[in-house]
Amino acid sequence: MTSATQSVKAIIEAAGEHVPVLLGQVERRLATLAAGHGPVLAEHAGATIAAGGKRLRPLLVLLAAGRVPEDPRELLACAAAVELVHSATLVHDDVLDAAALRRGLPTVWAQGGRALAVATGDLLFSRAFAELAAVGTLAAVRALSRATSALAEGELLQRQDAWNAAVAVERYLYRCELKTARLFEASCELGALAGGGDGAHVSALGAFGRRIGLAFQLLDDVLDVSGPAADTGKHRGTDLLDGTMTLPLILARRRDDALAAMDLREITTPRQATALCERIEATGALSDAKAQALAIVVEAKEGLAALELEPGQRLALGLVADSVVERHA
Amino acid sequence: MTSATQSVKAIIEAAGEHVPVLLGQVERRLATLAAGHGPVLAEHAGATIAAGGKRLRPLLVLLAAGRVPEDPRELLACAAAVELVHSATLVHDDVLDAAALRRGLPTVWAQGGRALAVATGDLLFSRAFAELAAVGTLAAVRALSRATSALAEGELLQRQDAWNAAVAVERYLYRCELKTARLFEASCELGALAGGGDGAHVSALGAFGRRIGLAFQLLDDVLDVSGPAADTGKHRGTDLLDGTMTLPLILARRRDDALAAMDLREITTPRQATALCERIEATGALSDAKAQALAIVVEAKEGLAALELEPGQRLALGLVADSVVERHA
Numbered sequence: 001m002t003s004a005t006q007s008v009k010a011i012i013e014a015a016g017e018h019v020p021v022l023l024g025q026v027e028r029r030l031a032t033l034a035a036g037h038g039p040v041l042a043e044h045a046g047a048t049i050a051a052g053g054k055r056l057r058p059l060l061v062l063l064a065a066g067r068v069p070e071d072p073r074e075l076l077a078c079a080a081a082v083e084l085v086h087s088a089t090l091v092h093d094d095v096l097d098a099a100a101l102r103r104g105l106p107t108v109w110a111q112g113g114r115a116l117a118v119a120t121g122d123l124l125f126s127r128a129f130a131e132l133a134a135v136g137t138l139a140a141v142r143a144l145s146r147a148t149s150a151l152a153e154g155e156l157l158q159r160q161d162a163w164n165a166a167v168a169v170e171r172y173l174y175r176c177e178l179k180t181a182r183l184f185e186a187s188c189e190l191g192a193l194a195g196g197g198d199g200a201h202v203s204a205l206g207a208f209g210r211r212i213g214l215a216f217q218l219l220d221d222v223l224d225v226s227g228p229a230a231d232t233g234k235h236r237g238t239d240l241l242d243g244t245m246t247l248p249l250i251l252a253r254r255r256d257d258a259l260a261a262m263d264l265r266e267i268t269t270p271r272q273a274t275a276l277c278e279r280i281e282a283t284g285a286l287s288d289a290k291a292q293a294l295a296i297v298v299e300a301k302e303g304l305a306a307l308e309l310e311p312g313q314r315l316a317l318g319l320v321a322d323s324v325v326e327r328h329a
Numbered sequence: 330m331t332s333a334t335q336s337v338k339a340i341i342e343a344a345g346e347h348v349p350v351l352l353g354q355v356e357r358r359l360a361t362l363a364a365g366h367g368p369v370l371a372e373h374a375g376a377t378i379a380a381g382g383k384r385l386r387p388l389l390v391l392l393a394a395g396r397v398p399e400d401p402r403e404l405l406a407c408a409a410a411v412e413l414v415h416s417a418t419l420v421h422d423d424v425l426d427a428a429a430l431r432r433g434l435p436t437v438w439a440q441g442g443r444a445l446a447v448a449t450g451d452l453l454f455s456r457a458f459a460e461l462a463a464v465g466t467l468a469a470v471r472a473l474s475r476a477t478s479a480l481a482e483g484e485l486l487q488r489q490d491a492w493n494a495a496v497a498v499e500r501y502l503y504r505c506e507l508k509t510a511r512l513f514e515a516s517c518e519l520g521a522l523a524g525g526g527d528g529a530h531v532s533a534l535g536a537f538g539r540r541i542g543l544a545f546q547l548l549d550d551v552l553d554v555s556g557p558a559a560d561t562g563k564h565r566g567t568d569l570l571d572g573t574m575t576l577p578l579i580l581a582r583r584r585d586d587a588l589a590a591m592d593l594r595e596i597t598t599p600r601q602a603t604a605l606c607e608r609i610e611a612t613g614a615l616s617d618a619k620a621q622a623l624a625i626v627v628e629a630k631e632g633l634a635a636l637e638l639e640p641g642q643r644l645a646l647g648l649v650a651d652s653v654v655e656r657h658a
Contacts, residue, residue: 037478040485092451095424096444115425115488118447122421123481125451129458130474138462141470145459149366152452156369159444 007323008054011063015316018068019059025072026058026079033080033127044108044120048087051105056320057082057187063320064191064205066313073135078190081128081136081144085183088124089151091117096155097242140190143206147186154178162243163264169250176217177210184213204307208317211300216324218293221246222286225277237273240264247292252285259283297321336652337383340392344645347397348388354401355387355408362409362456373437373449377416380434385649386411386516392649393520393534395642402464407519410457410465410473414512417453418480420446425484426571469519472535476515483507491572492593494582501576505546506539513542533636537646540629545653547622550575554606555615566602569593576621580614588612626650 012019034046058079065075093099094107095117101107109117125148132140157175161167188209192202225248227236239246243264253260259279267276280286301321304314341348363375387408394404422428423436424446430436438446454477461469486504490496517538521531554577556565568575572593582589588608596605609615630650633643 040489118421119481119484126477133470141462148455152448155448160369
């Protein structure tokens with residue numbers, strides 16, 4: 001059993017036995033949705049959703065709700081919707097990156113080509129909104145559309161800043177917020193809304209989600225430099241080869257003049273990327289980036305203290321925050 | 330002045346002077362949305378929306394509403410949303426088709442590449458739902474998400490059926506319904522909803538939209554074969570070169586054994602495509618496909634007879650139906 005699986009297990013135990021029951025229902029709902037729109041979608045979206053991993057975003061929805069509402073349909077729709085959006089993003093990202101593999105499996109792009117992958121992503125996006133519109137509220141649709149807009153804006157920002165060595169830390173953090181943190185935020189907001197929370201409660205849980213999402217992305221970017229490849233299915237320095245400026249490189253450039261003078265476009269092979277990763281690591285930038293992420297997780301957990309939560313809910317949300325860190329320990 | 334511009338002018342005159350006022354507000358709203366999400370979107374989405382053409386879908390929203398509601402914000406949001414979805418589809422279609430030009434202007438794909446175009450389309454989709462969620466109703470979000478799901482399913486169906494000479498007429502019509510008619514249907518439904526119509530009224534206006542959308546697509550496919558290129562900015566037979574089976578070819582294959590035996594994959598040059606178009610035309614398939622479209626327009630107009638509509642509204646909707654035909658006269 002991997003440490004990630006262990007921590008999810010601990011979270012579910014803390015949250016109470018209703019959580020695995022609801023997660024199972026979300027899983028069945030996702031499978032039904034993937035199967036219900038023709039054979040092409042069934043094959044490709046089904047595989048994408050099945051390969052989707054830890055269901056961290058649906059878990060956040062369920063945990064943010066606290067007690068299960070009498071009619072859990074809205075809550076389940078919210079949990080399915082955030083995973084559908086996440087899956088749509090993965091499918092489109094693989095088109096953008098021309099990625100052949102994801103988690104060791106062929107991507108929709110690799111199997112069916114650009115057209116199929118763009119349309120599959122579009123359909124997953126549409127089904128997410130259809131889920132919420134069927135049993136949700138306008139407030140829920142608003143929260144989700146804010147997050148999907150942010151995802152696309154983040155992608156545009158990333159392309160705009162590609163190969164630009166002068167990107168500031170603030171700009172990098174803003175991109176992480178758009179690309180990752182906002183969907184975590186929306187997951188918590190949707191759960192809190194479905195759980196009947198008032199505006200302040202919804203915002204506070206949203207802030208928790210945004211923070212752990214930001215830490216998640218920072219640590220993901222640290223992992224790209226630190227490796228090992230076995231854990232992520234990627235080579236070290238994949239982002240750098242794409243021209244994506246991440247925090248480790250931004251920090252390292254301040255400390256190593258040769259790095260600062262280097263043009264990222266000259267790094268074109270995995271071997272060069274590995275050498276660059278080692279050079280970044282030698283500056284201490286990885287530890288500093290990690291420390292920055294851990295501080296954000298601490299802040300996220302401190303934010304929970306002021307909230308009225310069920311005891312199991314508080315414990316479980318804290319464990320989710322810890323699991324973001326553990327994943328990269 | 331082109332005949333298309335003339336017919337839009339006639340429609341607006343019939344509908345009453347509130348329609349150009351509202352269309353102007355929709356235009357400003359679209360410009361604001363395109364400008365409000367960073368410089369990259371402003372450049373590319375702004376150009377796409379500006380080049381978007383006749384605003385037929387927003388016009389349907391406004392006409393389906395009938396009288397202007399006291400607070401027109403929901404109606405305006407619906408009109409903007411359908412145009413945003415249409416623009417998103419155009420941007421993604423250009424990625425799918427690797428199209429360099431649209432209406433004589435460079436596409437987002439050609440100017441900024443695949444990644445930029447996918448993200449721009451995603452952002453336009455997201456903003457469409459955000460518009461509706463801000464001032465609309467869940468019923469409106471439902472109608473829009475049905476249409477966006479259908480668009481993506483239609484795209485998947487088209488890819489699945491590409492190069493398949495055995496595609497049946499029914500399957501072709503279903504694809505047209507998904508790819509085109511459902512967004513016309515949603516436009517009318519959204520307008521009718523915002524105008525305060527009851528369920529039956531909303532459905533009946535939706536059926537009108539679906540029919541003229543279907544006729545629109547059939548006639549578009551006729552135009553691909555009949556040309557002339559000057560009108561569409563495309564060469565004759567573009568669909569055939571893409572492997573897209575359309576009604577003219579399906580009908581022509583029944584009448585010309587040599588066409589029936591031909592493998593579409595052997596048609597690879599514009600010159601071959603033109604020769605194939607002439608051969609299809611010689612079978613009379615174009616006239617028959619056009620007649621089928623005109624019959625659907627007649628059916629659409631007949632459906633209006635049973636509805637309670639404002640006099641100007643009835644006249645204007647009839648003129649919209651006629652304009653679909655005139656465009657291809």
